[in-house]
Amino acid sequence: MRNIKLTIEYDGTDYCGWQTQNATRTKSIQQVIEEALSKVFQKKIALIGSGRTDSGVHACNQTANFKTDSRLSQDRIRSALNSYLPKDIVIKRVREVDGDFHARFRVKSKIYRYSILNAPAPSPFNRRYSLFIPYPLDLEKMKKAATYLKGRHNFKSFHRAMGKQKNFVRTIKKLEIIQRDEVIFFEIEAEGFLYHMVRIIVGTLLEVGRGRFRPGYVKEILKQKNRNLAGPTLPGRGLCLMEVKY
Amino acid sequence: MRNIKLTIEYDGTDYCGWQTQNATRTKSIQQVIEEALSKVFQKKIALIGSGRTDSGVHACNQTANFKTDSRLSQDRIRSALNSYLPKDIVIKRVREVDGDFHARFRVKSKIYRYSILNAPAPSPFNRRYSLFIPYPLDLEKMKKAATYLKGRHNFKSFHRAMGKQKNFVRTIKKLEIIQRDEVIFFEIEAEGFLYHMVRIIVGTLLEVGRGRFRPGYVKEILKQKNRNLAGPTLPGRGLCLMEVKY
Numbered sequence: 001m002r003n004i005k006l007t008i009e010y011d012g013t014d015y016c017g018w019q020t021q022n023a024t025r026t027k028s029i030q031q032v033i034e035e036a037l038s039k040v041f042q043k044k045i046a047l048i049g050s051g052r053t054d055s056g057v058h059a060c061n062q063t064a065n066f067k068t069d070s071r072l073s074q075d076r077i078r079s080a081l082n083s084y085l086p087k088d089i090v091i092k093r094v095r096e097v098d099g100d101f102h103a104r105f106r107v108k109s110k111i112y113r114y115s116i117l118n119a120p121a122p123s124p125f126n127r128r129y130s131l132f133i134p135y136p137l138d139l140e141k142m143k144k145a146a147t148y149l150k151g152r153h154n155f156k157s158f159h160r161a162m163g164k165q166k167n168f169v170r171t172i173k174k175l176e177i178i179q180r181d182e183v184i185f186f187e188i189e190a191e192g193f194l195y196h197m198v199r200i201i202v203g204t205l206l207e208v209g210r211g212r213f214r215p216g217y218v219k220e221i222l223k224q225k226n227r228n229l230a231g232p233t234l235p236g237r238g239l240c241l242m243e244v245k246y
Numbered sequence: 247m248r249n250i251k252l253t254i255e256y257d258g259t260d261y262c263g264w265q266t267q268n269a270t271r272t273k274s275i276q277q278v279i280e281e282a283l284s285k286v287f288q289k290k291i292a293l294i295g296s297g298r299t300d301s302g303v304h305a306c307n308q309t310a311n312f313k314t315d316s317r318l319s320q321d322r323i324r325s326a327l328n329s330y331l332p333k334d335i336v337i338k339r340v341r342e343v344d345g346d347f348h349a350r351f352r353v354k355s356k357i358y359r360y361s362i363l364n365a366p367a368p369s370p371f372n373r374r375y376s377l378f379i380p381y382p383l384d385l386e387k388m389k390k391a392a393t394y395l396k397g398r399h400n401f402k403s404f405h406r407a408m409g410k411q412k413n414f415v416r417t418i419k420k421l422e423i424i425q426r427d428e429v430i431f432f433e434i435e436a437e438g439f440l441y442h443m444v445r446i447i448v449g450t451l452l453e454v455g456r457g458r459f460r461p462g463y464v465k466e467i468l469k470q471k472n473r474n475l476a477g478p479t480l481p482g483r484g485l486c487l488m489e490v491k492y
Binding site: 087 | 255256257304306324328333334335336337338339366367368369370371373375
């Protein structure tokens with residue numbers, strides 16, 4: 001059997017997320033790609049994603065893999081899949097990989113980006129891909145607060161409870177805040193993330209940026225391990241999975 | 247009467263253009279803003295735009311003006327209008343201007359930008375705002391061809407016939423081709439444009455870029471004054487009105 005790795009870009013606006021979790025009106029991205037796979041290969045194929053993205057969250061480079069005994073070339077697989085996919089999901093790359101490659105288990109780290117439009121008026125072009133914040137944000141204070149989050153910490157205050165999770169220790173390898181004209185990007189790299197972790201971290205940094213929290217208060221939030229102390233969970237539309245490293 | 251100038255950003259995807267020309271299923275942008283004006287000022291108000299944009303064409307800074315005897319502040323007008331407008335139309339600025347300012351008659355020049363996504367695969371994020379071209383484009387040849395279009399010429403070969411127009415002489419003040427990663431921007435400034443002129447010019451430059459036309463053939467197209475010699479009219483979604491100068 002050949003093992004095929006896909007690199008996928010999608011606009012998550014109209015989907016319930018990467019994976020179907022409950023009964024929803026909208027399809028999941030995984031489901032739509034699996035439907036295209038079954039049309040191309042004329043049989044049911046299970047697609048393994050690098051991990052879930054939530055409802056409305058986008059991806060520039062989501063990764064997934066599947067097995068097939070078809071002899072179709074990589075280019076043919078890509079163009080055939082894209083011809084069946086809707087315009088908001090695109091297969092960017094198709095690569096044949098080692099048989100033991102697994103899109104989820106082999107992940108070394110992931111990079112997410114959260115985009116804020118910090119301008120006097122919202123933008124029709126960015127409305128699906130960023131959160132609009134009209135009030136001024138103090139970039140230096142947010143950067144200062146971010147330094148306390150980098151590294152290995154218990155992020156219990158920065159996650160949404162789901163089931164009986166016990167281990168809240170994660171390592172943030174990178175947390176950069178970049179301003180480009182009226183858009184502020186928050187880029188976060190970690191080996192693994194807790195549920196809603198990026199959206200709560202950025203929500204907390206915005207509280208610092210608008211002066212509601214002192215930068216040093218972030219240390220206290222980490223220490224207390226209490227979700228209620230951190231900032232709000234920001235909407236999914238500002239979030240994009242930028243890269244999955246193996 | 248106060249004379250109010252608006253600066254407007256819109257995603258033109260779901261509209262029939264700035265102005266209603268024939269019976270269409272979709273509304274025009276002007277019509278939607280006039281409906282918002284009538285809600286804010288409790289009377290019918292005529293809005294004068296800087297000029298038309300076609301169906302599907304976007305604007306970062308369209309301009310328009312209207313008269314009112316209301317005492318509402320500029321900020322109040324902006325936030326009231328935006329509260330009635332759909333998310334794909336935003337009033338960015340409201341300024342009280344001289345009584346004799348006219349959004350169309352006072353235009354000195356306009357800048358349009360056409361965006362090409364030149365990449366192996368289309369992008370879900372750019373699909374509403376650019377034309378996807380998978381084949382390689384020779385930037386240097388396109389820049390060479392563009393030099394022949396700059397300046398004052400008869401652009402009859404680069405327009406779509408509409409009614410009994412007689413004067414096809416226009417002056418292109420700027421025609422720049424800028425590559426930023428996988429996106430190529432064509433920025434064109436002129437005092438006035440013929441119908442479909444930007445979209446035919448860029449369509450012609452793409453023929454040069456892919457090697458179908460020599461750069462010097464553009465001179466011949468200008469000379470022959472024959473629309474059939476130029477390249478195709480590109481779709482409206484790649485086009486954006488960037489600036490209106492007064």
